[in-house]
Structure formats: C-alpha cells, structure tokens
Amino acid sequence: MSLPASDTSKRADQRTTMDLGAVLPKTAAVEDDHLHIGGVDMVELAQQQGTPLYVFDEADLTFRMQEYRRAFRERYPDSDIIYASKSFLNKEVVRLAEREGLCLDVSGGGELACARMVDFPMQRVFVHGNNKTFDELNEAISAGVGRIVVDSRTELRRVAAIAKEHGTTQNIYLRITPGVEADTHEYIRTGCEDSKFGFTMREDFAFTCLEEAINTDNVRLVGLHCHIGSQIFALHSFAEAVEVMVAFMARVRDEYGYAIEELDMGGGLGIAYTAEDEPSSVDDFAETITAAVKRCCAEHDLPLPRLLVEPGRSLTANAGVTLYRVGNMKTLPGIRKYVAIDGGMSDNIRTALYHAEYEPTIANKAGQPRTEIVTLCGKHCESGDAVVIDMPLQVAAVDDIVCVFATGAYNATMASNYNGQPRPAVVFVKDGEARVTTRRETYEDLYSRDM
Numbered sequence: 001m002s003l004p005a006s007d008t009s010k011r012a013d014q015r016t017t018m019d020l021g022a023v024l025p026k027t028a029a030v031e032d033d034h035l036h037i038g039g040v041d042m043v044e045l046a047q048q049q050g051t052p053l054y055v056f057d058e059a060d061l062t063f064r065m066q067e068y069r070r071a072f073r074e075r076y077p078d079s080d081i082i083y084a085s086k087s088f089l090n091k092e093v094v095r096l097a098e099r100e101g102l103c104l105d106v107s108g109g110g111e112l113a114c115a116r117m118v119d120f121p122m123q124r125v126f127v128h129g130n131n132k133t134f135d136e137l138n139e140a141i142s143a144g145v146g147r148i149v150v151d152s153r154t155e156l157r158r159v160a161a162i163a164k165e166h167g168t169t170q171n172i173y174l175r176i177t178p179g180v181e182a183d184t185h186e187y188i189r190t191g192c193e194d195s196k197f198g199f200t201m202r203e204d205f206a207f208t209c210l211e212e213a214i215n216t217d218n219v220r221l222v223g224l225h226c227h228i229g230s231q232i233f234a235l236h237s238f239a240e241a242v243e244v245m246v247a248f249m250a251r252v253r254d255e256y257g258y259a260i261e262e263l264d265m266g267g268g269l270g271i272a273y274t275a276e277d278e279p280s281s282v283d284d285f286a287e288t289i290t291a292a293v294k295r296c297c298a299e300h301d302l303p304l305p306r307l308l309v310e311p312g313r314s315l316t317a318n319a320g321v322t323l324y325r326v327g328n329m330k331t332l333p334g335i336r337k338y339v340a341i342d343g344g345m346s347d348n349i350r351t352a353l354y355h356a357e358y359e360p361t362i363a364n365k366a367g368q369p370r371t372e373i374v375t376l377c378g379k380h381c382e383s384g385d386a387v388v389i390d391m392p393l394q395v396a397a398v399d400d401i402v403c404v405f406a407t408g409a410y411n412a413t414m415a416s417n418y419n420g421q422p423r424p425a426v427v428f429v430k431d432g433e434a435r436v437t438t439r440r441e442t443y444e445d446l447y448s449r450d451m
C-alpha cells in the first residue's frame with residue numbers, strides 16, 4: 001500500500017498552533033515558542049519520558065465528562081452518560097469516569113477486567129459486543145454487571161442459561177439496527193441495514209426476538225440500544241434514530257403490553273480533527289436527542305424512559321496528543337516532503353486505516369507559522385505508514401519534537417507491536433504536574449508470553 005498522491009493544491013496557511021482552536025486540548029498554550037499542556041512543557045516532557053508519548057490533558061477530560069452530564073441532566077434529569085472505554089482505556093481513565101459519575105461501556109472481557117481491577121461499580125457497567133464468548137458472558141454475569149446489551153438470539157439464550165446457573169436474573173438490553181444511514185466513513189457506520197451488529201428491524205426480526213426476550217426466564221428486558229456510527233457531524237441522524245426506536249417501544253407496548261424502561265442511543269458525536277472541521281457541540285447533541293425523545297414519546301403517549309448515551313471519541317479525542325521525535329527528512333521534488341518520526345502505524349493506525357487527518361505542530365517551534373506542507377511518515381516497514389499526510393508544519397529539523405493533536409481516541413487502544421515497537425507510555429498532565437498512568441512497554445514485555 002502506498003500513500004495517496006500528494007495534494008499539491010494544499011498550501012501552508014500561516015496558521016500557528018493556537019489558531020487550531022477546537023482541535024487543541026483545552027489547556028494548550030504557547031510560551032517561549034514551546035507548547036504547554038496542563039501547564040507542562042511538552043518539549044521537556046518528551047525529553048524526560050521519551051517518545052512516542054501519549055499525553056492527556058486531565059482537566060480537559062474531566063471538563064468533557066462533566067459537560068456531557070450537565071448537558072443531558074439539565075434537559076433530561078433521568079439520564080446517564082456511559083463512557084465508551086474502547087476509545088481510550090487504562091486504569092486511570094476508568095477511575096476518572098467513576099469519580100465523575102459516569103457509567104462504563106465495555107466490549108468483552110478485557111475491558112471488563114480493567115473495570116474490575118479498579119473496583120468500578122459493576123452496576124454501572126454495560127457490556128457490549130456482537131460476539132461475546134461464553135467465558136466473557138460468564139465473567140460479566142458473575143461480576144454482577146448492570147446491563148448486558150444482547151446482540152443476537154443465540155446470545156439471549158446463552159445469557160439466560162448462564163444467569164440460571166448463577167441463580168440470578170440478568171438485566172438486558174437488545175441492540176437494534178434502526179436502519180439509519182449516518183453520514184460518516186463506511187467502516188464505522190453501524191446503524192444501517194447491512195451490519196453485523198444487533199437485531200435487524202427487517203422482516204420483523206427484532207420484534208420477534210423481543211417477544212422471546214420478554215418470555216425468557218433469568219433475563220429481564222429493561223431497555224433498547226442502538227448505535228448508528230461514529231464521527232457523525234449531522235445531528236439529524238440521531239433524531240431519526242430516536243424516532244425509529246421510540247416507535248418500536250410504542251409497538252412493544254401496544255402488542256405485548258410491555259414497558260421498555262430505558263433507551264440507550266449509543267455514541268458517535270463527531271470531533272474536530274482539523275481546523276476546518278466544525279463538529280456540533282455537546283449541548284446541541286444533547287438538545288437534539290432529548291428533544292426528539294420527548295417529542296416522540298408525547299406523540300406515542302409513552303412515559304419518558306431513562307435515557308443513556310455512550311460517547312467515546314467526543315470525551316477523549318481532543319484531550320489527547322502524541323509526541324514524537326523527528327529522525328530524518330527527505331524531499332522528493334514535485335512529490336512530497338517526508339518528515340520521519342519515531343512512531344507511526346503502531347501507535348496511530350487511523351491514518352492508514354481510514355485516511356484520517358490530523359493537525360501537527362513542532363512543540364519546540366509552536367509559536368511559529370506552519371509554512372511547509374509535509375507528510376509525517378512512521379518508522380515501520382510499510383509504505384502506507386504515515387500519521388499525517390500533506391498538512392502544514394513549521395520547517396522541521398532533526399530532533400525536533402512533533403506534537404500531533406486529537407489523538408486521544410482510538411490511538412492507544414488500537415496500537416500494535418508491529419516491527420517489535422513497544423507501545424508508548426500514557427502521561428496525564430494537570431496543573432504543571434505530569435503523571436505516568438501507563439508505563440512504556442519494554443522489550444521484555446514484548447516477549448514475556450513466549451515459551
């Protein structure tokens with residue numbers, strides 16, 4: 001795989017770091033030409049901790065968790081925010097979500113294990129996944145998780161059998177694919193008809209399975225779930241999904257006399273990766289969803305359900321950045337300029353996978369305009385290994401520290417050890433202090449499982 005041809009129409013735009021607005025973590029600042037986050041000098045931090053390095057602005061993360069809760073609760077008191085831990089997971093972020101009163105979305109046993117290790121309240125855990133294994137379901141049920149979001153009929157029966165073994169009744173949701181085409185990359189679109197996730201509404205399949213769920217012992221159907229996709233800018237897609245889900249709840253009441261008490265509308269709010277992106281605010285997202293739920297419930301004469309949403313990216317992406325060191329450079333006239341960094345597709349696969357766009361700056365030249373268009377390529381044995389393709393950057397020199405913004409979501413959690421690359425440490429910064437919350441992987445770690 002190679003990179004897409006360079007877009008020679010792109011011009012360096014003279015924007016400096018602080019002009020990147022919503023892309024930046026909230027405490028980003030430039031002092032003496034150095035980028036600071038959380039009151040910590042990123043150049044010094046890179047020197048001390050090594051690169052590549054994932055850095056999180058803790059105040060930003062906390063702010064966004066509180067903002068989500070406030071935005072929903074002030075419009076809709078019976079609401080909760082479920083943090084989608086797949087976007088970024090380590091013990092410290094789970095502790096933070098716990099302190100901020102969030103619930104936790106875990107996909108499978110590995111994410112659940114992290115929650116258990118830090119004593120996250122199990123009643124606030126929601127278990128997802130389109131193919132949870134028997135062992136994962138067994139772990140979840142014996143741990144006493146709050147809700148299992150059931151994805152198939154096979155799973156429904158499995159959950160019931162395991163709960164019976166444990167002598168309990170498990171609260172469940174059914175995941176429905178509402179048939180809404182969200183306006184985003186096709187790989188992360190999940191609510192449309194052709195999806196491996198959940199129960200399709202086609203040919204009444206979801207409805208028939210719901211009848212089975214109501215009549216199955218050892219499970220209690222408390223709610224419905226949907227997730228229409230990720231990195232969504234057009235809020236109307238969420239309102240459309242609400243309409244489908246509430247109409248479904250009304251039909252369940254009319255035909256089975258059964259009350260669905262909870263509605264989980266999933267995650268998906270888009271964020272600013274580049275200065276050109278104009279995502280919706282959390283308040284507008286909350287307004288769209290809560291207004292649609294109230295309106296649709298009134299139309300169908302339904303009581304308001306407990307309402308939940310499951311943001312991941314919009315909590316973590318802009319709070320996180322990645323620091324790299326420049327190793328070498330190469331200019332191919334008429335083609336592009338490569339600046340090689342000491343990480344790449346192993347710490348950020350999103351560019352290779354989705355042609356994601358990111359804004360970079362040089363942390364030790366952060367006050368200067370970004371006058372060149374460059375490609376930040378990684379160190380891996382793959383031509384498609386780039387983190388930033390054709391974006392403005394200050395004139396780079398060997399040993400400069402490059403900061404790539406908005407890497408807090410789906411970077412660390414999708415990282416690999418390709419080419420024997422140890423995964424980066426994760427550092428939280430706040431009020432001038434830096435704390436390592438996940439240490440850098442060592443060479444010993446890499447081979448610790450080998451016999």
Ligand code: LLP
Nearest residue numbers: 084227230231267268269310311312313410
């Ligand atoms: N709930 C469920 C059931 C999900 O599957 C997801 C994300 C979320 C919530 C959180 O969605 P968010 O608010 O983060 O959009 N690796 C891709 C994104 C995959 C999203 C998977 N599901 C990326 O890097 O863009």
